[in-house]
Amino acid sequence: MAVHKRKQKIRYYLVALLLLTILVAASIYLSSVNIPLLEPKGLIANKEAHLIEFAALLSLVVVVPVFILLFSFAYKYREGSKTAQYDPKLSGSRTLETLWWIIPGIIILILSIVTWNSSHALDPYKPLNSKNKAVIIDVIALDWKWLFIYPYQNVASINQIDIPINTPIRFNITSNAPMNSFWVPALSGQIYAMPGMSTQLNLEANNIGSYDGLSANISGNGFAGMRFKVLATSYTKYLAWINNIKESPNKLSFSTYNLLLKPSENNPVFYYSSVAKNLYYYEVSKYMSPVLSQKYGGNS
Amino acid sequence: MYLFSFLLLGRLTLKAIPSDTITRGGALLVLLAPLGLAALLTYKKKWKWLYKNWLTTLDPKKIGVMYIILASVMLVRAGVDALMMRLQQATSAGASNGFLSANHFQQVFSAHGTIMIFFVAMGLMFGLINLVVPLQIGSRDVAFPFLNSVSFWLYTAGLIIVNLSLVLGTFSIAGWLAYPPLSELKYSPGVGVDYWIWSLQIAGIGSLLSGINFIVTILKMRVKGMNLMKMPVFTWSVLGALSLVIFAFPILTATLLLLTLDRNLGTHFFTAGGGGNAMMYVNLIWAWGHPEVYILILPAFGVFSEVVATFSRKALFGYKTMVWAIWAIVLLSFTVWLHHFFTMGAGANVNAFFGIMTMIIAIPTGVKIFNWIFTMYKGRISFATPMLWFMGFVVLFTIGGVAGVIMAIPAADFQLHNSLFLVAHFHTMIVSGVLFGYFAGFTYWFPKIFGFKLNERLGKYAFWCWLVGFILAFVPLYILGMMGATRRLNHYPSGLGYQPLFIVAGIGAGIIALGVAFQVLQIGYSIYKRKEYKDTTGDPWNARTLEWSIPSPAPFYNFAKRMEVSTKDAFWEMKQRKSLDQGEYEDILVPKNSPIGMLIGFTSLAFGFAFVWHIWWLSGLSLIALISIVIYRLSQDNIESFISKDKLRKLDISRKAEG
């Protein structure tokens, strides 16, 4: 018996050691990689990260007691325990039952208030306050690439944008393909890109860097390759980037745009030094109203 | 020639036969499995036995067994899909493209989700409901035995259609819910989405009919004295789940119908352009889809309620609050569907409302968890396999629940939506909440149906493999989601640090597969040892509800005597008062076997298949056949056999002598 017990003890130690090793290895690995949701580089993503952390911590108020109760009861009232009470007739307690309608209720009440406030504060449509003037970028999801149009700068690019830091950026987003979802995890949450509809996303980058953007909604064969780079730079570098595009010999007219609609995968970065007027509005309206889209696309 | 072929076979041509090795392998398996089975049956001269005892049966217990067999086969099939996805994602970084093409990978995950929900989870659920509900309420049968067989055969027809896509043509690439416009003709011109539509449509109508059937069974066929508040909690949960079925499934029927019209008649419900509205589809499908989650999970909650009480040898804690919690969940589950697409760009008020409603569902769920835990309090807990599944469920479900609460906050969901975090979350909920529940239920009620218990040791091995494998497979996905990895990626750049985590997840999936192997082994070994494991008492677990008051395996007439109960946990009370074997024998009617349910299944299969391939003559013909068969059945008069009480007494006494 004693030998058996010692063997069991050794087994427990081994399992504990194994778990510890796994945990250490995992944390070493995780500290070496980039986790954008927990290391946000933008105003919105930062607030969203805090929200995630807050909700997770608050949930612990329920999770920890659940685990403690579960395992301590499981141990204490196990079959064969000689000391524990056995009361087969115990089938409820009004106080306790009321208690666990109320306690989760209170937590949910707190979370509901947070939800209500954060839904409004972090509404992707809400323009951001800043002393800097917002940069506007129109986004069209195509099969399978992202077309970015800077309507005021009259330039466009494929799969890359440059944004000045500490400046509000407003994206108008649509799709000329199946539904996609526009997502730059380091800077902000995502929003759908849908044909015939125009959604909005406001964000602001606070750190200089190059961030990954992607489509988060399956849209067909080339979906996995629909990645783009967001270059967050100083304002002067941003201007230089725009000027550099202006040098490009390629122009985005309605006819070159139509060529672009042909499905293609893993597209390299590409620049257009000018963009046909109202291209974005033409794209949005052509699925909704033939009359309206003729107005926007009539001069093509 | 071309015209002739089109008239005869629609768009079905030789090109439909798969060309690449992996698909061919799959096709071969799908073909060989039934062929091998057929050969075995012929060799053993068992066709007549199969036909008489199983295919034409109207006995809910046998129908339940058939549901579970098919669902288990599908668990393996969709499990192989999962392994393929894990292997692809573990190997497809940077320069390497893995072993699946993008298109093939997309078919695999679409099939995995579709089959797991419709043909594994739903199959296991209806299997258990068929096995247990009539017994638990002390009834001899369901309200409409023939309709029950129709439901089963419609489920089978849907199941065959989804698997046929491996042999002929391709499957949908649009995910398990086939969002338009990707699922519209413009972007998915092939047969894939049509396969998806018809397998769901046919199986879905089967589920709807089952829903009606069992609601009437529960409402009208309870044993004398069992009023609603004395019903076992499993039956309560089933009643809740099926109430959701009858409200949710018609929405699915309508939605699929509209998508069919879009794809075949050129209408504009969900198309991009033409005045269609794709987001309406997303709303409609989730107005069904979210209740669907609770349809699957409520009966599993019911299983846990039975299991915890039985294995703690104690009454369920807070019966009334349990029932209230079920109905709170039922009502609330129709008010939360929008949380599946906060990122659609609805206003802050709308998002906040649906977010808060979603969180409120956590309250009744939490109540249930506390009640289960306090059922253990002052109990005498024996850790048989069903109890282990319960413990695993509470741990995983609580963690998954936290992830769910986080994602219920719209602004947090913007970051987590469609990421692998979400994938990990819903797998945590469905694997622990649904699969673990049905595994527990299967082990628990197995002796009642087959007359012998399952091997405990192998069951425990299976449980630990599932638990450890699950943690290894899905914790990395939570982290990957935080790292910005989205779902459904067939390829990702190297240098993001994804690959090691995907490899760990792959290892986890392998361990789960080992768990499934142990489960198969467990059943095989227990059948081999069935004499040793025989349940002679009819009550192997010292349980509480009526189904355990009769011999195992349950006889075809369920209860020989007309009983009366006066309390909940009626059988436990009878045991306490030592007043077993009460009641009187009486005459009964037993429905005669009928092949018509099967015929209806196969004509529906022909109809769906023909529709997928545009073989219009065949779909027309099978529709007419279907209607004629139904009319024929409705004109049959002599559909039951009469068993007198004397005969029943003899049967019962000889049964008990055997036991």
Added chain:
Amino acid sequence: MSKVSFIQEEMAQRNEKAVIGFWIYLMTDCVLFASLFATYAVLHKNTYGGPGSKDIFNLPYVLVETLILLTSSFSAGIATYSAYLYKKAQTVIFLIITIVLGLTFLIMELSEFSHLIRIGDSFRRSGFLSSYFALVGTHGMHILFGLIALSVLVCQIMIKGLNRNVLRRINLISMFWHFLDVVWIFIFTIVYLMGVIK
């Protein structure tokens, strides 16, 4: 208990189950129509440059359709009543009247459809027309299945007489027919009346 009285009790119970089951079925059908009504509500402004509801509906024509369907519901009611009085001939006659009226309704509906398709306003024209055809067409499909069921029932009465099974079915089918009537009232109000007034 004798075998006969036992079977009678069993049949009474079966009747009860069938009626409850059928009510639940009708409820599910209600949800199906509710989904289609919702679809119509979402899409009825999406005319995509095509005609709107004001341009295509002919209210007097639909009013005649409505009256015919209401009358058929009435005759179905009389048929059920006669059946419970075991008046076989009367039951058959009123069922046939119901069938004729139902068929007239269906033909009128189909001719309205074919008229729209001929002038180019088919279900392919716009989201609005798609949803209109789907909603009204699904109701028409139900009417068609009801007519098939009524015809089968008439045959069963002729061959088997008014036995228990047949009586139960008359009851259920007449419930179904009244239900379709109610759905039509909603269609008439929401699709046609409100469509023309707005």
